Amino acid sequence: MKGLYCRAGAEPKFVIRETTLPEVLGSHLVRVQVKACGLSPLDLKLLDDVGIKRDLIPVGREVAGVALQVGAKVSFFQPEDEVVGILPLDSPCSGLCDVIDIDEHYLVQKPEKLSSVCAAGALRDALCAHTALHTHARVAAGHTLLVMDGASSFGLMCIQLACYHGVKVFTTSHSPQQHAFLEQLRPSVGVQDPLVAKVIPVFNGPADLLPAVLEETGGLGVDIVVDSGVRLQEEESEEAKLLPHKHDIISVLGVGGHWVTTHKDLQLDPPDCRLLHLKSASMSFLNHEVWTASSAQQGRYLHILKDIVEKMSAGVLRPQPEEAVPLYEATVIMESVQRRQKKKAVVQL
Template identity: 65%
Template structure:
């Protein structure tokens, strides 16, 4: 049986290889043996693995899986053979999600509705988990809030927009290209009143457009209640890759009183003037790390509740993820290299 693994060279370069692996013959009390039908590819966070002392010679790749239960452990109560399931392999998993068969703890899986495809389920589960973590857990969104989603046409940004609109939040979103802007302007819900999901699309690809002015204009000068970024520019002299990212000062400037800034920037540095501005607004900064759900057993029930809610919203059409056409296993290595370099705009799912 083959799986996809990440290997670090001595020079620190990331290389992806498909290699043979085997399933343990014994199944744990609370483990489930799943035949994988679809596995989504997400970038491997090498630094996070190092911080958590999970660095190995070969890091398993592909953690978001959907498949059919083949066998359950003696103390498993949630599932039985032939159930269709979706879930996320833990960070310390020994097996790649691209193996034909994987062993996974029952507390990392939920039932997959019949009408949801394998590829939609696997492709949406992690981005939707991030959206829930950002909006519900960290930002405490409520009806009437105004949300700014940076790079709204990304897989994560799209699900954040759909979740916020469902809960009665006014959504603003940035577009990093003209194509993304047209896509966001045409977004409509699959059910209910066919109003636009995004109240205003801000085309940051156009140098004439000012992000702060656009947000303040849309909110009557009050500022937005919640901002979710995809990274920020910390200094004037940054790489060309970050040219569409806002400066941290801009984000703080467009936040309203009591606002929440949810950031994906793990090395964010706030200067004293930035902190002073946040203090004057009684605003807060939260760091988005969806892997934290596995850090405490006390959070396990809420984690499962979120995943159940995600698949229900997939079944009703509230969530419509950005998923590429499924790719075969022999193309997984090339696809993963592109995913790691963040060259693809849609979520890639491997068909097994």
């Protein structure tokens, strides 16, 4: 049985290696035949920070498949159940193996209507969106939300989840094609009003962001901002110029607002902190890996996963379709994903 692994170094290398499973299944483990596996960039710095140091790091953690065998003390699943889940950071298994062993507390039942490819491809982004909006921002009906880069897979999940809860959503677009896509975004069920109240183009520069948000909110600013990256200095790469400056984000926040950032190394200067203080606003860092890195709220994590797959099955969350690739292309595809040339990939086994 083969699996995909990463050999860490100055330039990560992805290799396929033979792997075996123990003959005796652990009492709380579920043996799963993998049908689809999502590929996302490896955060090698995070693995080092939490003390996970290996010569070969397993690749592919979002999996969907069928339970083949369950351990003696497994209470949630039976053989032939369709399951979906995210392997923990310290998992010895690659999700791209035909068969893997995974603890039952990292799995939930997959609804019959939901395809394995869709579940594996969208689970990570949906978990990020749920964590950002519910765990950090405490979103509620009547709030206003600004989602940066709404056409990204993560941004799209934030928009759909927020609209489901009665939130007024604004978003930014990074190209004319993304702008048209977001303008035409409609829910799959119910009233067919646009999901986004205002799409703000930033592909000619982010200067229009603050005036547009203040105009739409009557000068009050938004209750919540969720970014997809932040520009710390004025002069950076062409790609970074599409990102908002940290001062712009703080400026669009209303009184008592909350900023959820995905920027891992964000630094706020004293004037930024002063502006946050004047608005009595707050900010938090989005690290969705905390759910599998800590067992303190494992029950809540499983509840979130179950809620996500049920919303995907019902059409509330509709991820951008990902074309599944075969296993023999996994190495090349993963290299593109790691270099951020491709945001997401799904391998069908």
